[in-house]
Amino acid sequence: MSSPVVAPRSVAATPARGSARPLLFLAMAVCSGATVANVYLAQPLLALLAGGFGASRSAAGVVVTCAQFGYAAGILLLVPLGDVRRRRPLLGALLAVTVAMLLAAAAAPGLAVLAAATALIGGATVIPQVLVPLAAELAPPERRASVVANVQIGLLTGIVGSRVVGGAVGQLLGWRAVYLLAAALTAVAGAVTVRLLPAEGERTGPRYTSLLASLPRLLREQPALRHSSLLHGALFGAYSATWTTLVLVLTGRHYHFSSAVAGLFGLLGLAGAVAAPWAGRFIDRRGPLPIAAAALLLTLLSAGAYALGSSRLVAVILGIVLANVGVQWSQLANQARVLAHLPDVRSRANTVFMVIVFLCGAVAAAASTACYGAFGWGGVCAVQAALALAGLLVLPAAYRYDSNNHH
Known part of the structure; x- marks a missing residue:
């Protein structure tokens, strides 16, 4: 089928897809779970945020809203770059911004700063939506859906885990510790995944x-x-x-x-x-x-x-x-x-x-x-x-x- 848009071209050969790359695909699944969790961190913390900043729970809810709108904006504005940019530097940049904003959220002096940082976290942590098409590209055709399924398992586990683990950690150590833990997990999972990705040539589009x-x-x-x-x-x-x-x-x-x-x-x-x-x-x-x-x-x-x-x-x-x-x-x-x-x-x-x-x-x-x-x-x-x-x-x-x- 012909495409209605110009497909990107690489000056170097595309990496072979014949190998199963089990370690890479496992890293992609873990990274997807660790990063998508960042969108949902505030949901189990609303009572703690309200108490910490002396605000109502409905006012603290703006943090959740900002994360969701940031994620939607990131999907629309950043994920398309995966078609025309090398994925390793693209993912590296998204990870760096996400970790920086998670640290800013952990140090936020007020609800407005936390909401702004959360919006930027949501916008940059669209990493799973870059990884899913990349996993489909790297997987052998006869195993493509199975590989994508494994990445999706990581995604779903991250969404569920963020609510359960985030609530428990927040109750025990405070809401700032949740954002610090998320920054560490994002940095480690992201660094491992980027390191395992195959090198690409220049891509134009x-x-x-x-x-x-x-x-x-x-x-x-x-x-x-x-x-x-x-x-x-x-x-x-x-x-x-x-x-x-x-x-x-x-x-x-x-x-x-x-x-x-x-x-x-x-x-x-x-x-x-x-x-x-x-x-x-x-x-x-x-x-x-x-x-x-x-x-x-x-x-x-x-x-x-x-x-x-x-x-x-x-x-x-x-x-x-x-x-x-x-x-x-x-x-x-x-x-x-x-x-x-x-x-x-x-x-x-x-x-x-x-x-x-x-x-x-x-x-x-x-x-x-x-x-x-x-x-x-x-x-x-x-x-x-x-x-x-x-x-x-x-x-x-x-x-x-x-x-x-x-x-």
Whole structure:
């Protein structure tokens, strides 16, 4: 398939992809987990931040918001550089900025400085979104989805671990220690990964402004990118709707769990990491769309389980497990599909994919809070089911396209 944009060229030969590079791929997974955790550090620390700065919890929440917006901006503005810049110096620069800003956050004298540092942390710690296309490029074609699955496992583990470990360390040593620990982990994991990356020759491509201008054209001209962005955007929106408001159910009048106990339910999200390797192997053998379809069906089943969960704890647990396996399978399948269809512009394709998915999740999360207030938990579960059904409507077009464009 021809690309709508000029692919970068290297003056040196691209490194051979025949070897499995197990140590490199393991380092990529660990680095992805260590760096993506930086986006979520403040979430379990809100009470400590509010107490430390003499602010309300809602005021301290601006730190979480800044991290999320910074991450979205970084995906949009920095990840496309992976198509036209050598990845070792690009990752080295991102790591240096991230570590510097984590140290600045640890020393922040006030909430405004911490929020500003957190925004810059989010913008620079888009390292996993550079590593995923790079892992797909370096992996042998017959193992590409399996390798990407392993990197995604690191990503998910980092998200879950940041909330659990961050909360425990913050409670024991204070919130500043969390940022210092994150700086150390980021520096070590990043340095090892960059050291193991194969050397590249000079890469040339469009100017930066042209690079960004190519993003909407890429979405317009590439059906596979549109299909997978819509498929996972709908499913991630469904996942975000219930995940955002689930804490209100767990701490509500039926269960009366504390916020700390409710947070432990997040560990059930690791079910997605456990199920990812099998899905990666299946995708390598049979293609991504069967896994994408299974993910949507699991999300529908999860909505039903969640609906029963307002009074049955076992149903809540089942809903969490199904939803997390579904969202992990969907991300893996749709991301692998995009990277396979657009090998010459993987970083830009990943940028478009992640921005659309992020926006869908943000809109659904915001809508779910209003829906919970108006219709209760049952209404939120209905939103999850409706979005999963919307994703299923996109599947036939994706299957038709893939049957005519084998990769």
